[in-house]
Structures are given as structure tokens and as C-alpha cells.
Amino acid sequence: MTDNTHKKRVDFGKGVTIFLFLLPALLLFVGILIAPIIVSVYRSMYDWNGFSEGTFIGLENYKELFTNGSIKFMVGLKNALLIAFFSVFVQLPFSLFLALLLGRKVKGEKTFLSVFFMPVLISTVVIGQLWLKIYNPDYGILNRFLEAVNLGHLKHVWVGEVSTALGAVIVPTIWQYIGYHMLLMYAGVKGVSTDLREAAMLDGATKWQVDRYVVIPIIKPIIRVSVIFAVTGSLKTYDLVRILTEGGPFQTTEVPSTLLENMLFLRNRYGMGSTISVMLIVLCFAFALAITAAFKDKEA
């Protein structure tokens, strides 16, 4: 009997200790992430200017988001998905190619790796400013280069024309993170045992065949992580659009995050802003789950 109460007291004390150890993390996590998300979900069903009580309107905001063209959500979503598409089908294959190449013990592989990774460390705001200088219609390197090689007719006001603005955002976005995915994949490639490679080579496989049939299947889990990061990262795009185009011209380069900010500062529609937030969370989780499922299917 006394033993039992003693044990209970110990358990209780242990429980308190565990709670106290978790407390700082939980306060931050729940206070800044979880509680606001719950509030966002709740407020996404309100017509709300952020300061009054607001009116409950059910799912009207969601309906409007997809049907009211002036909100541009479909444009923003399309742009984000396009960035995701280029990310998965241009950026990642290129990263994988670099990782496989460097994984073959080329001379100076560490130096190449470090150089290729460098853009990841630079703030996207700085990258954006640099590209603005490159794209500058009068003095930018791009137009002056085109002029120098007699392709003057290809000159554009890169970030200001409807036909080129989105491309002008996509190129630096894709370029900056090639090194990031390359590094992850390279770590995977290096983890493949030399014996395994050599065994395949002795069986007469070429280097590309070794990569294709030995290395890639082994690093599949890393590729999955890269695909998830690439897609969710694209959905969250904000910095480069804000710096390069401000969503223009004529709102053709808006992405969900810039629209979200516009809802707060230009339109005072906090309810609708919350709706966009919720959509972003849902999309990020939906894509993460779908990608995980797709990779499981292939493995089976």
C-alpha cells in the first residue's frame, strides 16, 4: 500500500518534470503555430476586417477564393504550381545529375560541392536585388549581352512585361536551390558503399547504369524528401516575387503568399487572408502526403 503511493508520487513527480522540460517548447510551438492556425481556421469563416467582431459567413470565403477572379487566387495558385513543376522536373534532375557526377570521385569534388552550395546561403532578398540589376532594361547585363551578340531584338523589360515576368521570377528561384538539393543527394550518393558499386562494375555495368540501377534506388528516400521540400517550398514562395515583380505586371506573377499580404494591407480583408493561410497549410500537407504515398507505391 505504502509502496503504491510512493510509486504514484514518483510518477507524479516524473510527470511534472517531463512537463516542465517540454514547457518552453510547447509555449512557443502552441502559442505561435498551433493556436494561430486554429484561429485562422475559425476566422477563415468570417467576413472580418481584423478589428471589429466580424460576421460569420460559413464557407463563403472559400467559395469566393475560387470563383471571384479579382482576388487572383487561381492565378497565384497556378503560378505557385508552375514553380513547383519546374522545381521538380528541372531543378531536381539537375541537382541529381550534379550529385551523381560529384559522387564519382572527380578531382576537387569538395571544392565544387562548396561552390555549388553557396547560393543557398545568400538571402533571397540579396539574390533578388542582384537579379534586378541583371534584368535592368537599360543597364542590366542580360540586355547588354543580347545587344553585344547582335540579338538586340530579344531584349525585354524582363520583370515588367507580362510575357517574361513569371519566367524572370522562376529562373532565380530554381537556380538558388539547385545546390541545396544537390547537397542532400550527394550525401546519399556518398553513403552508397564502394563495394556495391564495384560489384556492379565488375558485372559489366557502365557508370550510368550503376547510377541508374544501384545508386538512385538507394537514395530514393532522399529524393522523396527533396521533392517534398521543393513542392512545399514553391507553394510558400514569397521573397523573390516581392523583390522582383511585386506581383505585377497586372498581378500576373502573384503567388498565394503575396495575395495573403495584400489581403491584410491593401484590402483589410483579414477573414479572406486567413482563408488563404488555411489553403496554404492544407495544400502543403496534402502534397506532402501525396508525394509520400506516390513514393511508397513505386517502392512496392
Add this chain to the structure above:
Amino acid sequence: MGKNTKRDTASGYEYTEIKKTNPVTRFITYIFLIFWALVNIFPIYFMFTFSLKSNEEIFGENIIGLPRNWIWENFTSAMNTGNMGRYFANSVLVTTASIAISTFAALMATYALTRIKWRGSKLMNSFLMLGLTIPLQASIVPVYVILSKAHWLNHYSTLIIPYSAFALSMSILISTGFMVDIPYDLDESARIDGCGLWKTFFAIILPLMKPALSTIAIYSYLQCWNEFMFANVFISDSAHRTLPVGIKALSGAYTTDWGPIGAALVIATFPTLIVYIFLSNRIQESFIAGAVKG
């Protein structure tokens, strides 16, 4: 057929590897790798050189060459009129405080999750890992409304608290990887010596987590140092701007004068790059650690 199986030493292996490659392929490979390296170095070179040029050089004939006259005044005007010194100090303060808070909270949480046995620890861990997928945008509306109602916009803590929260999940993930590698016998012998859970944490586990600290800190540093969306939305007065927001403001003010903008970009970027030159392995490791289980 010429399949060399010499593999007693690493260098011997490398030798046979390269031998087998067609020299033309090898040449093309190197040309390609060098080309790609230049593509990645060029923006940094371009930024550095135009930060030291006058408009005449940038807009004139010398657009990508080395500066003819090194105009260090660009840096002085970025620092003084452009206020970059202040923004730099703000970024250092916000970043350091965020790293300190999130790392400490993460280490404590990881201890409770990995070294104390209790039902629900797995569940709690998955709950905290939700933060890896939740976008920053998710909480921006309510947090903004609450902060503005509480008149709490435009403080350092306006950024420090959210940054700590958003760095938390990754910090827990990375420190879990390190903490499970510490032998559990240590805890038990500490218990036998009469150490409680608190003392075990502070006297035994924390000192052993020192190698993990740099990995965690590097990852959080880059997240906070370069963060733009929250900083842009929550900070409107110039006294509390961090570097990314400061650069945006500066480029709005100096649309026609490129030199000081270049100087500002250099000021924001070179500290990171200089550290990278010395710690490139460490920095790369922290990115890998952050993704392996992600």
C-alpha cells in the same frame, strides 16, 4: 578485360576509376563543372565589384570588369545614409536571441522526448514535428492582429519569438539525432549516483551536446538571418529593421545609385560567406542533418 581490381588503398582505387573514364568525357565533365562553378560565383563577384564602382563605370563600358577606381565611399554611404550598420546590428541581435531561445527550448524538449521513458513521448514528438511542414504563412494573420492590438509591432521581440518558434521543430529534429547517440548507461549511472532528472540534464547531457550546438545554431542562423516575410510584415519603423527589410528599403531609396546598394548587399552577405569559407563542412553537415529524417 583490363578490369582492375586493385583496391587496397583509396588512392589506388581513384586511380583505376579515372583510368577507365574516356578522356574526352572527363574533359567535358570538368568543363561543365567549371562552367557551373562560374555561374554560381558570378553573382557574388558581380555584387562585390559593383559595390566599389561609380555609376559611370556600372552603366558605361566597365559593367563586369574589376573596378577601375575603388570607391569605398559606397560602403560609407550605405552605412551612414543607408543605415546598414543599424540593420546589421538588429539582425545580429534578433538572430542571436532567436537561436539561443529555440536551441535551449529544443534541447530541453529533446531530453524529455528521448531520455525519459513515458507513454505519449512518440506522439508528442510527431506533434512537434508538424512544424517542419507548417508554412510560416499559416500563423501570420492571427499573430499580426494580436501583436497590433497589443501594440507589440516594431519591437525586437516581435521577430524573436516567432523566429524561435519556427526554428524549434528543426532544432528538435537535429538534437534528437545527436542525443540518441549518447549512451544511455550514462543516465543510469548518474541515477545510481543520486542525480535527478534535472541534474542529469544539466550536468551530463548538456555538456555532451556541445557538438550538436553548432549544427543546430547554423541551421537556425540561416533561417533567421535571411528571413524576409515576417520582418517585412511586422516591422515598419526603420529602427528595428533587419538586413533583408533594410535592403529592400535602401533599394527603394537609391534607385539610381547602384554602388551603395551593392555595398549593402555585400554587408549583408559577406559575414555568412566568410564563415562558410572556414566552416563549409560544418555548414553542409547541418543542412544534411536537417533533412535526413525530414
